[in-house]
Amino acid sequence: MSTQTSETNIISNINEIQYKDEERRYHGNENAGYILPEDEIENDRMHMQHYCIKTFFGGNFDAPIEELLQQGITVLDSGCGPGAWTLDMAKMYPASKFHGVDISEVFPTEIKPNNVEFQVHNIAKSIPFPDNYFDYIHQRLLCMGLRKEEWSFVINNFMRALKPGGWFELTECTSPEMINQGPKMSILMEALSEVAKIKNLVPDISQHLERLMKEAGATNIIKKELSTPVNHTNKAGELLWKDFSMLYTAMRPIVSKKNPELTSEEAYRQFLNEAGEECKEYKTAFIWVRCYGQKSETIAGK
Numbered sequence: 001m002s003t004q005t006s007e008t009n010i011i012s013n014i015n016e017i018q019y020k021d022e023e024r025r026y027h028g029n030e031n032a033g034y035i036l037p038e039d040e041i042e043n044d045r046m047h048m049q050h051y052c053i054k055t056f057f058g059g060n061f062d063a064p065i066e067e068l069l070q071q072g073i074t075v076l077d078s079g080c081g082p083g084a085w086t087l088d089m090a091k092m093y094p095a096s097k098f099h100g101v102d103i104s105e106v107f108p109t110e111i112k113p114n115n116v117e118f119q120v121h122n123i124a125k126s127i128p129f130p131d132n133y134f135d136y137i138h139q140r141l142l143c144m145g146l147r148k149e150e151w152s153f154v155i156n157n158f159m160r161a162l163k164p165g166g167w168f169e170l171t172e173c174t175s176p177e178m179i180n181q182g183p184k185m186s187i188l189m190e191a192l193s194e195v196a197k198i199k200n201l202v203p204d205i206s207q208h209l210e211r212l213m214k215e216a217g218a219t220n221i222i223k224k225e226l227s228t229p230v231n232h233t234n235k236a237g238e239l240l241w242k243d244f245s246m247l248y249t250a251m252r253p254i255v256s257k258k259n260p261e262l263t264s265e266e267a268y269r270q271f272l273n274e275a276g277e278e279c280k281e282y283k284t285a286f287i288w289v290r291c292y293g294q295k296s297e298t299i300a301g302k
């Protein structure tokens with residue numbers, strides 16, 4: 001994202017964007033449920049998180065599309081964020097065309113490969129592409145973005161925008177419960193869960209993906225679930241903790257509202273460090289789900 005575009009964006013939306021603690025910037029779209037910041041620090045976090053997830057799953061996708069991507073297909077990355085997945089894929093598959101859509105202009109607007117287009121759009125309102133347009137749709141980590149009633153709408157729209165025989169793939173993490181979760185992590189996860197409840201978000205959407213895909217008429221659905229270490233065992237585990245601690249730093253206003261003793265930056269930082277140590281001690285693990293499915297060859301423009 002160019003600085004000029006970014007500044008113009010901030011100024012033109014100055015009344016909409018809410019500045020919260022630590023001078024973080026949050027998206028100002030009143031019609032959306034997303035609760036995380038939309039600034040450079042968050043972009044860095046998402047890029048790092050991308051490489052963690054790629055390592056955990058052993059790749060960027062599981063749907064059987066490798067050959068198609070090499071030949072050249074049309075792909076949507078829904079809720080693409082800064083475009084870490086989109087750009088990585090565009091580089092790996094130069095014959096394919098990638099479209100990234102996000103509610104915030106956090107993706108690069110000028111310096112990007114020729115086979116990538118980004119646009120700002122609220123996917124809870126529509127998917128801004130014609131029927132039967134994409135060969136493959138990817139969406140990752142919208143658990144803190146889409147409200148309960150929006151999930152079916154979005155998935156039905158994926159089915160509409162997919163070509164017959166096209167694939168779509170959803171990857172989500174699972175909260176509020178981790179495996180071997182200690183008391184400090186429980187405080188953090190519960191605070192997140194409480195806000196999610198107020199906003200009508202679905203932190204455990206990973207457990208409903210298969211059903212939602214079935215209800216939308218997808219076939220050949222495959223679910224992959226895995227648990228990954230948090231701050232122990234390997235480098236990816238350590239990076240995942242770094243990702244979490246950045247995420248929870250952004251969420252200090254939310255956590256400290258319920259836990260006033262954590263209001264000061266110093267007390268909160270110390271608490272986060274202790275939570276990280278606790279994850280090592282408890283061998284805490286985080287649960288991820290990836291689900292992919294296909295639009296039937298015989299359904300056109302559902």
Ligand SMILES: C[S@@+](CC[C@H](N)C(=O)[O-])C[C@H]1O[C@@H](n2cnc3c(N)ncnc32)[C@H](O)[C@@H]1O
Nearest residue numbers: 034079080081102103121122123124140141145
């Ligand atoms: C946790 S980030 C994940 C980004 C990216 N999918 C990834 O995995 O690296 C969630 C993204 O979804 C976007 N988002 C949230 N609600 C949205 C909506 N209603 N329409 C479009 N994008 C949305 C946010 O702006 C944010 O960039």
